[in-house]
Amino acid sequence: MKTIKAEFSLSNLFVLILILSSLSIVQAKSLFAYDGHGGQTIEPVITEPQSEGARIVSKFEYKPIEFTPPKPERMVLDNGMILYLLEDHDLPIFRITARFKTGAVYEPKEKTGLANLVGNVMRRGGTKTRTPEQMNEELEFIAASVETGIGRESGSASLSTMKKDIDKGLEIFADVLMNPAFPEDMIRKEKDETLEEIRRENDTPRQIVFREFRKILYKADHPYSRKTIGYKDTIEKITREDIVAFHEKYFHPNNMIMGISGDFNTEEIIKKIKTVFAKWEKVEIDFPEVPSVEKEFQKSINYIYKDINQANVVFGHHGIHRLSKDYFPIKILSFILGSGSFTARIPSKVRSDEGLAYSAYSAFHAPRDIGFFFVTCQTKSGSTVRAITLALDEVRKIREEHVEDDELELAKDTYINQFIFKFTSSASIVGQMVEIEYQGLPLDYLDTYVDNIKVITREDIARVAKEYLHPDRIKLLVIGDMKQFDKPLTEFGEVNTIELE
Numbered sequence: 443m444k445t446i447k448a449e450f451s452l453s454n455l456f457v458l459i460l461i462l463s464s465l466s467i468v469q470a471k472s473l474f475a476y477d478g479h480g481g482q483t484i485e486p487v488i489t490e491p492q493s494e495g496a497r498i499v500s501k502f503e504y505k506p507i508e509f510t511p512p513k514p515e516r517m518v519l520d521n522g523m524i525l526y527l528l529e530d531h532d533l534p535i536f537r538i539t540a541r542f543k544t545g546a547v548y549e550p551k552e553k554t555g556l557a558n559l560v561g562n563v564m565r566r567g568g569t570k571t572r573t574p575e576q577m578n579e580e581l582e583f584i585a586a587s588v589e590t591g592i593g594r595e596s597g598s599a600s601l602s603t604m605k606k607d608i609d610k611g612l613e614i615f616a617d618v619l620m621n622p623a624f625p626e627d628m629i630r631k632e633k634d635e636t637l638e639e640i641r642r643e644n645d646t647p648r649q650i651v652f653r654e655f656r657k658i659l660y661k662a663d664h665p666y667s668r669k670t671i672g673y674k675d676t677i678e679k680i681t682r683e684d685i686v687a688f689h690e691k692y693f694h695p696n697n698m699i700m701g702i703s704g705d706f707n708t709e710e711i712i713k714k715i716k717t718v719f720a721k722w723e724k725v726e727i728d729f730p731e732v733p734s735v736e737k738e739f740q741k742s743i744n745y746i747y748k749d750i751n752q753a754n755v756v757f758g759h760h761g762i763h764r765l766s767k768d769y770f771p772i773k774i775l776s777f778i779l780g781s782g783s784f785t786a787r788i789p790s791k792v793r794s795d796e797g798l799a800y801s802a803y804s805a806f807h808a809p810r811d812i813g814f815f816f817v818t819c820q821t822k823s824g825s826t827v828r829a830i831t832l833a834l835d836e837v838r839k840i841r842e843e844h845v846e847d848d849e850l851e852l853a854k855d856t857y858i859n860q861f862i863f864k865f866t867s868s869a870s871i872v873g874q875m876v877e878i879e880y881q882g883l884p885l886d887y888l889d890t891y892v893d894n895i896k897v898i899t900r901e902d903i904a905r906v907a908k909e910y911l912h913p914d915r916i917k918l919l920v921i922g923d924m925k926q927f928d929k930p931l932t933e934f935g936e937v938n939t940i941e942l943e
Contacts, residue, residue: 448850474773502734511865511888514701514872515708519716522696522724526875527711528703530868532572533607536704537869538615541936542597542882544692547665547732553680555672559632561592568620574628588609595691595810596880605705610713616718617692624685633678636671644942647754647921650746651818654940655756659814660746660919664733666811694726699879701872733762735812739915743935746921746942753826753922757834758816759912764808764881770808771902772895772910777853778818778903779840780804785852787836792819798829805835806910810881815910821928827933830918837913844900854895861892 474592514528536630549556565588568574581588586603588611601617605613660667672680737760746785762772780788780803792802802819817837821829865871878887918934931937 443607451716453821467478467537473708476692484578486569512871514703514874514875516885517712519695519712521713521719523719524879525700525701525712525715526701526872526879527708528701528868528872529706529708531705534705536601536603536605536608536611536702536706537710538601538700538702539869539873539876540599540600540619540698540700541552541876542599542692543697543729543880544592544688545595545729546593546668546670547595548692548730549665549688551663551665551668552676553684554656554668554676555636555670556680556688557592557597558636558671558683559629559677559683561590561597563628563632563685564590564689566632567625568623569617570623572614572617572626572868577618580614584610586614590618594665607709608706612714612718616722620719620722621691624682624689626682629682633665636677637674639671640674640677647748647750648820649918650748651754651756651941653923654744654746654757655816655917655919658742658838658919659758659760660735664735666735666809668769670837692727694725694727695719695722697727699867699876701876703868703872712924714815732811737812738914738915739912741890741915741935742917744917744919744938744940745924745931746919746940748921748925749934750823750922751891751899751919751926752820753824753829753927754818755830755918755920756816756818757828757830757916757918758804758814759916761806761813761815761910762808763811763813765883766808767905768910769808771898773857774850774853774895774898775840775906776804776806777856777911778845778849782853782856786838788817788819790831791836792832796825796828796880798822798832802829802833806832814826823922824928826920826922826927826931830920830934834913834916838912840903841907841911841938845903846902850898850900850903850933852899857895 472530500544512528514526517525517527518527546554546557566574568577572580577588584607586601586604586607588601590599591597596835599614599615601611643653657667700715702715739759762768766772776782778786780786784790784794786803788804789802792799799819799821802817802821804815804817806815807813817833819829864874874888875885879885884890918931919940920931924931
């Protein structure tokens with residue numbers, strides 16, 4: 443049967459997605475010769491058609507379709523700003539998403555929380571010519587939004603407005619990025635809200651568990667060990683001068699990747715971008731050196747007492763960074779082991795088969811430097827050690843035995859068949875390209891993604907499982923009441939008790 447190529451508009455794409463939604467994953471696979479790319483996992487459900495309409499659609503015969511996603515135009519302005527542009531005239535909406543190379547990794551340890559404050563007060567505090575109230579009124583009047591934020595390894599900014607208000611929206615957006623006021627009263631308000639959030643942290647075991655797990659995994663001098671929102675003592679040390687200096691250091695056009703999507707004319711919007719950012723000059727930025735993560739696999743068993751009737755568990759160890767050569771086979775390994783919803787081994791065993799936990803899963807967190815592999819679950823106190831043991835057994839098993847063919851095919855098919863769902867809007871398309879360039883991935887990442895998934899074999903999974911999973915050298919953290927546990931945690935080794943501050 444001859445393969446045909448189809449160029450889709452985004453509106454056509456929605457129709458196709460509706461058809462796919464009525465089919466099982468296996469049926470959807472047969473529609474595509476060009477398979478695809480997935481990010482967030484969609485629960486794989488493989489069933490026969492359930493409705494009369496689905497049964498009718500399932501009998502349709504299609505020629506294979508090679509899906510070619512729309513590609514944004516990339517360009518670099520004279521000031522160093524990188525643009526991705528994708529016109530979409532279906533709706534009169536205009537959107538911008540932007541990334542800056544900054545983050546909590548660049549703040550001094552003694553002023554942890556500085557980057558978070560800068561990102562929040564940039565927008566909330568207004569600009570040098572607009573008070574917060576004036577800005578809010580202007581944005582509300584045109585039904586637009588401007589947002590900013592800074593996380594651990596990047597800063598972000600966004601604009602959403604109607605086509606008729608592009609000029610006003612762009613003016614406000616540029617004003618926020620270039621001329622934030624950082625008023626003392628708004629800084630104080632943001633600090634107080636952050637301090638209240640910190641005060642309440644220990645009320646929620648799920649917040650405690652990953653906060654403390656990072657401290658166990660990473661050395662105290664590494665920013666990966668710290669909270670991005672800061673601590674009580676560090677928040678109070680941050681001055682307005684610190685905030686202004688942090689913004690002035692990192693917010694420049696040559697440190698920005700901007701994705702532009704929606705109802706616009708490319709030639710016209712480039713002129714508008716150049717105009718609103720005309721006074722924003724290119725500056726060489728001296729980035730502070732971030733210490734490299736020292737990868738180590740030393741077993742430790744840790745316990746935090748909390749008067750609750752269930753245990754919050756996490757265990758794991760150092761893993762990979764985002765540019766790892768083994769990212770794709772690890773992605774499939776992770777799906778089979780614990781991130782593939784209820785079909786994955788750990789949730790299937792701990793949750794479905796044994797009924798020990800409502801939530802049980804595993805994953806690899808892959809930031810710019812060495813991240814971590816983790817398994818986590820919540821279980822009743824009386825089954826704590828049993829749940830941990832079962833999860834560890836699954837990690838050992840996947841290291842020692844090849845995965846089944848059907849497990850491998852399900853994992854690959856799931857990511858392949860999710861590819862089309864990453865292109866449901868022009869905003870999502872340019873957003874992906876902004877992220878790809880920011881992470882330092884090849885610009886043909888989406889073009890080669892499918893092939894990188896298709897070539898993965900059982901032998902690849904066996905290799906990366908042995909190389910990147912170390913069940914006998916885990917760092918384990920359990921929060922709960924040890925007196926209620928089914929067995930003592932010493933079953934896993936000597937226990938270190940952590941006292942909450």
